[in-house]
Amino acid sequence: MKTSRIFQLTALLLVVVSVVQVGYWLIDLRGQTLVKVESAQRLYAQQLEAARTLLASGVPVGKVEAALPDLTIRSGPAGSEVSVSAGVTRQLAEEQQHRSTQYLWEGGFFLLALCACIAVIWMALRAETEVIREQESFLALVSHQFKTPLASLQLSLETMTLRTLTPEQSRTLIDRMLSDLQRMETMVAQILDGVRLSRGRVDLKREPVPLAGAVGRVVLQYQERAANDRISIETEVPPDLQVLGDPLAVDVVVRNLVENALAAVAPVGGGKIVLSSRRAGADIELTVRDSGVGFRQSDQARLFEKFSRLHPGAGSTYYGTGLGLYIVKRLMQLLGGSVTARSEGLGRGSEFVLTWPSAASLPATEPS
Amino acid sequence: MSGGARVLVVEDDPHLAAGLAENLRAEGFTVETLHDGAKALGWFSGASCDLIVLDVMLPGLDGFALCRALRERGTTTPVLFLTARGDPADRIRGLEAGGDDYLAKPFHLKEFLLRVRAILKRWDWYKASSASAASAVLRFGGNEVDFRTFRARSFAGEEQELTEKEAMILKVLAEKPGEIVSREDLLERVWGYDVFPSTRTVDNFILRLRKRFERDPAQPQHFLTVWGVGYRFLIGEQH
Numbered sequence: 255m256k257t258s259r260i261f262q263l264t265a266l267l268l269v270v271v272s273v274v275q276v277g278y279w280l281i282d283l284r285g286q287t288l289v290k291v292e293s294a295q296r297l298y299a300q301q302l303e304a305a306r307t308l309l310a311s312g313v314p315v316g317k318v319e320a321a322l323p324d325l326t327i328r329s330g331p332a333g334s335e336v337s338v339s340a341g342v343t344r345q346l347a348e349e350q351q352h353r354s355t356q357y358l359w360e361g362g363f364f365l366l367a368l369c370a371c372i373a374v375i376w377m378a379l380r381a382e383t384e385v386i387r388e389q390e391s392f393l394a395l396v397s398h399q400f401k402t403p404l405a406s407l408q409l410s411l412e413t414m415t416l417r418t419l420t421p422e423q424s425r426t427l428i429d430r431m432l433s434d435l436q437r438m439e440t441m442v443a444q445i446l447d448g449v450r451l452s453r454g455r456v457d458l459k460r461e462p463v464p465l466a467g468a469v470g471r472v473v474l475q476y477q478e479r480a481a482n483d484r485i486s487i488e489t490e491v492p493p494d495l496q497v498l499g500d501p502l503a504v505d506v507v508v509r510n511l512v513e514n515a516l517a518a519v520a521p522v523g524g525g526k527i528v529l530s531s532r533r534a535g536a537d538i539e540l541t542v543r544d545s546g547v548g549f550r551q552s553d554q555a556r557l558f559e560k561f562s563r564l565h566p567g568a569g570s571t572y573y574g575t576g577l578g579l580y581i582v583k584r585l586m587q588l589l590g591g592s593v594t595a596r597s598e599g600l601g602r603g604s605e606f607v608l609t610w611p612s613a614a615s616l617p618a619t620e621p622s
Numbered sequence: 623m624s625g626g627a628r629v630l631v632v633e634d635d636p637h638l639a640a641g642l643a644e645n646l647r648a649e650g651f652t653v654e655t656l657h658d659g660a661k662a663l664g665w666f667s668g669a670s671c672d673l674i675v676l677d678v679m680l681p682g683l684d685g686f687a688l689c690r691a692l693r694e695r696g697t698t699t700p701v702l703f704l705t706a707r708g709d710p711a712d713r714i715r716g717l718e719a720g721g722d723d724y725l726a727k728p729f730h731l732k733e734f735l736l737r738v739r740a741i742l743k744r745w746d747w748y749k750a751s752s753a754s755a756a757s758a759v760l761r762f763g764g765n766e767v768d769f770r771t772f773r774a775r776s777f778a779g780e781e782q783e784l785t786e787k788e789a790m791i792l793k794v795l796a797e798k799p800g801e802i803v804s805r806e807d808l809l810e811r812v813w814g815y816d817v818f819p820s821t822r823t824v825d826n827f828i829l830r831l832r833k834r835f836e837r838d839p840a841q842p843q844h845f846l847t848v849w850g851v852g853y854r855f856l857i858g859e860q861h
Contacts, residue, residue, distance in 0.1 A: 394707075398679075401706035402635050405728035409641040412731035417648060430637050 261378045265371040272368045279357055287353045294346060298338045301325055305336045396445055399576075403434040403441075410434075440513070447506060448560070448577040451584040458500040458588055462613030465540060466491040468501070469529050472508045480516060484524030487512070491531040497538050497610035499589040504610075507585050507593075510578040511542045511606050518546025518604060525603075533612065537591075540608045548597040548604050557595050558583040582608075627672035627742050628652045632662045632688070633704065634680050638727075642675060642734070649735060659683030663691055671699060673742055678705035678716065686719040693720035698772060698786040700741045704729070717823070720785065723814055740814050748790055751797070760796050762857045763844055765835045769793060774834065782834055787812060791827050795845070795855035804852035828853055 301322050308318045315327050315334060326339040410427045413419075419427070469491050480487050497504065512527065519525040525545035532539055549557065560580045579595075586593045590611055597604040629651045633639040636657065643653040654671065656662045660682030662674075674692075678685035689701050700722040705712065708726025716724050722741050725734060752758045752769035760767045764777030772789050774782040784792070790812045795803055805824045828847075832839040846854045 398706040401727040402638065405704075405706075406635060406637040406641060408728040409638060409645075409731055413641060413645060416731060417645075427641075430641070434637060 261374055265374040265378070268367055268371040269375075272364045272371070275360070275364055279361070283353065283357065287350060291346060291350060298324065298342070302336055302338065309334045309336065399441055400438065403437045407431055407434045444510075444577045444581060447581045451581060451588075458503055458585075460498055460500070460590075462496040463499050463501045463504045464493070465495045465497050465504070465531055465538065466493045468504045468508055469531070469540070472505060472512050473529070475509070476512050476516060480527070483516070483520045485516060485519045485527060486525075487527045487529070489529045491529065491540070495531055495533065495538050496613040497591075498613040499591070499610055503585045503589055507582050507589075507608060508540070508542075510582045511608070514578050514582075514606070515542055515544040515546065515604075518548070519544050521547055522601070534609070536612055537609045538612045540610075541605060542608075543603065543605045545603045548600050548602045549595075550600055551597075554595060554597075558593070582606075586610075626650060626652065628654070628670075629673045629675060629738070630654045630656065630662070630665070630671040631675045632656045632659065632680065632685070633675070633677040634658070635677070638677075638704075645731060645735065646675075646738070649738075651738075657681075659685065659688045663688055666692060666695070666697060670697075672745070673738060674699055674701045675738070676701050676703055676721070678703060678707070678712075686715060689716075689719040689721055693785065696772075696783070700745055700786070702737060702741060714823070717813075720787075737814065744790070744811070744814070748793060751793060760792065762796075763835065763837070767792060776835055777837060784834075787827060788831060788834075791824070792831060795853065796857075799855055799857045802848050802851055802854050807852065 301324065305318050305322050305325050305327065308321075309315065309327070315329060319325070319327055324339055324342045326337055328335045328337075410431045414424065414427055466489075469489050473487050473489055477487065508529075512529075515527045519527060522545070527545075528541075528543045530541050530543070558579045560577065582593050586608060592609045594607050594609075595604060596607075629646050631639055631642050631646070631653060633642065633655070634657045639655045639657065643655050646653045654665075654669075656665060657680075659680035662676075662680075663683060674689075676685045676689060680688070683691070685703060685705070689703075692699070692701075701720065703716040703721045703724045704727060705716070705724070706727045713724045722744075723737050725737060748769075758768060758770045760769065765774060767774040767784070767789070769789055769792075772784045772786065774784055776782055791808060794808055794811045808824050828845055829839070832842050832845050836842045836844060844856050846856060848854050
């Protein structure tokens with residue numbers, strides 16, 4: 255935003271300078287060249303007239319030439335012929351030519367500069383419009399995402415008010431409402447992360463982070479939810495592996511991938527999620543494999559885009575904001591790592607691989 | 623009829639779908655629930671219902687596309703759209719896709735039930751008033767409209783398929799030939815009370831009817847505008 259503002263101001267300044275320069279040329283052309291040439295032409299016309307009168311009244315040619323040195327007098331059988339000397343005419347023509355060439359070059363340069371400025375202004379304005387449009391669509395999408403759990407909450411509450419329910423029915427509605435609140439809480443967290451990341455407002459540390467610890471924390475958090483949906487989560491992460499990154503960001507990345515895997519496995523009625531890690535040269539890879547709905551090859555490019563939801567709802571109890579994988583991708587970029595996704599196709603599970611730069615291994619004796 | 627009517631709820635959010643189904647059942651309706659637009663389209667090849675409660679953002683096929691596809695197939699079942707977007711442009715999109723009513727999320731349960739009943743009531747009226755052989759067919763100016771099949775033959779011998787809204791407007795107008803029917807009246811009888819942001823939409827439907835049934839739509843003989851009030855329908859031609 256700031257850069258585009260500076261660009262715009264610079265470009266505007268250049269436009270103003272160009273306009274002033276063009277104005278100066280016009281005044282200069284009029285004051286210094288055209289008027290000068292015209293007055294010279296008038297003066298020589300008077301001199302020619304005077305020379306002709308003097309010659310006609312019998313003044314000798316020599317005297318006239320001495321009095322009017324810029325004129326050339328040729329005597330012939332038909333009388334004397336008076337003209338402005340070739341040197342003076344050439345000088346006038348050269349003067350005009352010199353000015354024209356000067357203006358052509360300067361004009362060309364300023365025209366180019368002006369075009370460049372207009373292009374810069376146009377691009378800056380376009381970028382700004384794009385930012386505004388993106389913000390508007392972001393707001394629309396965010397409010398849209400919230401309306402469904404809100405509608406569900408309202409419906410459950412009004413059902414409880416309107417109808418006489420059995421304790422079991424009330425329990426179902428309360429569970430439903432708690433789950434709606436949980437959804438909204440996840441959404442808020444993801445939206446805040448997404449906004450910070452897309453505006454670049456993150457200050458990430460670069461320090462050794464024990465991977466097994468991060469994976470363990472996240473898995474523990476989701477164990478109960480997974481069990482409710484008949485999903486088992488397994489981890490195969492060697493305790494000595496350390497990645498170079500920000501401890502909080504590593505947690506966020508792993509959490510979002512586990513959320514994504516749960517949302518993919520739940521609609522198929524349960525299954526397995528495996529988190530495994532290995533050293534790959536100077537890097538460390540963490541693979542999150544699930545037996546869920548998978549995705550089409552053609553959808554692979556859209557996976558990490560903001561707000562892309564390949565399976566919105568799909569009858570599961572998980573609801574994406576469409577921001578989870580975008581957050582993963584942006585954070586991995588900022589951490590100097592990468593994320594890739596692979597699937598054999600719809601219904602055949604998927605695999606996400608995170609790659610970080612490796613930090614020195616933890617000593618094998620040190621408990622993790 | 624609305625008491626035991628069969629309602630199909632197409633909503634991808636399982637909580638919302640379950641909540642709606644439970645409440646509709648409690649009101650005495652028979653309810654089917656589907657979570658996917660494409661599956662809902664398939665469902666209609668072997669089944670039917672009296673009302674569709676349709677979410678707009680659906681996996682497979684979105685609500686608008688599903689409604690359009692159903693209308694193209696000739697399914698006239700009324701549709702109540704549920705959507706998270708409530709802006710007027712989106713409402714119009716929904717109604718132009720062939721929807722009957724539109725409810726923005728989050729909504730009040732009582733309002734939802736009221737709208738469901740209102741739509742079914744309008745359809746009950748339409749079906750009842752087209753039940754007898756005499757009321758089922760309308761003839762005017764060489765045109766013939768069959769309200770039961772939604773089919774018509776124009777004065778030029780052209781076979782036409784009416785949308786259910788066109789048929790309903792025609793039905794309301796033909797109930798009182800020669801009398802003035804206000805735009806608000808038409809809105810209320812055909813769509814319900816506050817569906818449209820303006821009465822302009824009624825004008826658009828009248829234009830469509832004129833194109834179908836008037837010899838010169840610019841000089842209408844049957845669908846006459848009463849400036850500032852509404853419309854008057856004449857069976858015979860105006861001289």
